[in-house]
Amino acid sequence: MRVIGLMSGTSYDAIDAAAADLTLDGDRLTLTPLGLISRGYDEGLRAGLAAALPPAATSLAEVCRLDTGIGRAFAAAAVEADRELCDGRAELVASHGQTVYHWVEGGQVHGTLQIGQPAWIAEATGLPVVSDFRPRDIAAGGQGAPLVSLVDRMWLRGRPGTPAALNLGGIANITASDGTAFDTGPANALVDAAVREATDGRLAYDLDGELAARGTVDDGLLARLLDEPYYALPAPKTTGKELFHLPYLRTALKGYEALPAEDVVATLTRLTARTVADAVRSVGASEVIASGGGTQNPVLMAFLRAELGDGVPLRTSGELGLPSAAKEAYAFAVLGFLTLHGLPGTVPASTGARHASVLGSITPGGRGTQWPRMPEGAPGPVRLVVNGHEDAGR
Structure with a gap:
């Protein structure tokens, strides 16, 4: 059919x-x-x-x-x-x-x-x-x-270890081969909001991670963002732009108004990588197979590989036949x-x-x-x- x-x-x-x-x-x-x-x-x-x-x-x-x-x-x-x-x-x-x-x-x-x-x-x-x-x-x-x-689950059946499928859209979600699945938090949602805000709408997203590549992660801002209660909730859980939107970001940036846009975008990109990696560890995944628009951001993928470490390879779904x-x-x-x-x-x-x-x-x-x-x-x-x-x- x-x-x-x-x-x-x-x-x-x-x-x-x-x-x-x-x-x-x-x-x-x-x-x-x-x-x-x-x-x-x-x-x-x-x-x-x-x-x-x-x-x-x-x-x-x-x-x-x-x-x-x-x-x-x-x-x-x-x-x-x-x-x-x-x-x-x-x-x-x-x-x-x-x-x-x-x-x-x-x-x-x-x-x-x-x-x-x-x-x-x-x-x-x-x-x-x-x-x-x-x-x-x-x-x-x-x-x-x-x-x-x-x-x-059907697609990953038979792969060795505990593979996990990851989608990096506006929101990131993960599925482990044992059936555990949930939204990990923002993938591109906050990055996109920051880019639109910084460019007065001229840019809709961080093309090829160019802004993040020029920025430096601010550890204080990252720690504040990681305090979001959603990340500590048990699975199953879902979220969306009802939570992770521009006003949310503006509130989080209070006191950081002087931070260059590139640093804000780099920090938000690291936030995505960190929260996804934490989710991967929570399900004991042995490999991650990623899809979605976020896979086109080389900075995000590099951050994610660094957060996962050498023991958990990061692949894209295209390597398994699904672009x-x-x-x-x-x-x-x-x-x-x-x-x-x-x-x-x-x-x-x-x-x-x-x-x-x-x-x-x-x-x-x-x-x-x-x-x-x-x-x-x-x-x-x-x-x-x-x-x-x-x-x-x-």
Whole structure:
């Protein structure tokens, strides 16, 4: 089955559309990557999204406009991916949507909101669309994240030691092969906020780590940032830009106003590396396989290697066949495939849910597409193999 996975992360810098050919054979799911396209939001839509995100106030009218605008943008990406990557033969779209709020109080997630109306995608492509993945896990008592943990566990199955998958987006999350999974804290979220603030919006992120490379880590500021209570919470736990946003950063920088922007960015980059490395140690990982935009920042990767030490190698997902930029989108393609087959897409040990759940809602395609269901009692896949990298688990 050819599936298009659509993803826009907490950095909301682009919509990633990854196409995969997925084949289920007993307990083995084989993924053949067909490629990735990435399209940025137009400036008006991105500015509207940025203005509506917490801690800013917004209106239901603006949420409706954003839901429609983002849905149309996702639809355009899906149409292009079907045409360019699938030769017009895609059979399913799995859309994560754009997270705009994750409601966490007292360590418990009470709700979540991903927008990008799937009806626009179904109408434009004629394909069924699986969307709204997170709420079902939350309804079952889970954190609703990290949802890629099931895919990570299947993918890492058979690798020696205790491998861990790491995603470095706006927020960093980790999945260990034993099922432990959680958000470690900010990856790029605070760095991006600092860069936008320092450049009056001229730059959105630290391209190639250039600012961090020119700066010096301030130990006092780093110690203050590490006092954030979130880092000490037990897993499972999730966080987002509801906590790690520009006002949070401004509060943390009080008394450090004279610190050069380069030093602030270097310190925040070290914060990400330190908190991720602490999380890796907490799960006893023997190797780390990283993906996401943060892998393109050589300073962050160098800091992380230094924090992990020689005993825990740091690799990228591309070395195992899943391009770093596309890995999350491919993961949601897999989750959409599982949903369409009536198979659970969560690991209770990862999210804290009472039980595993079939995720999401299905918007039928324009042709009234019928979707496959697994026979009653049939087992689902336990191993994910990337075609051409069958030995990655050894």
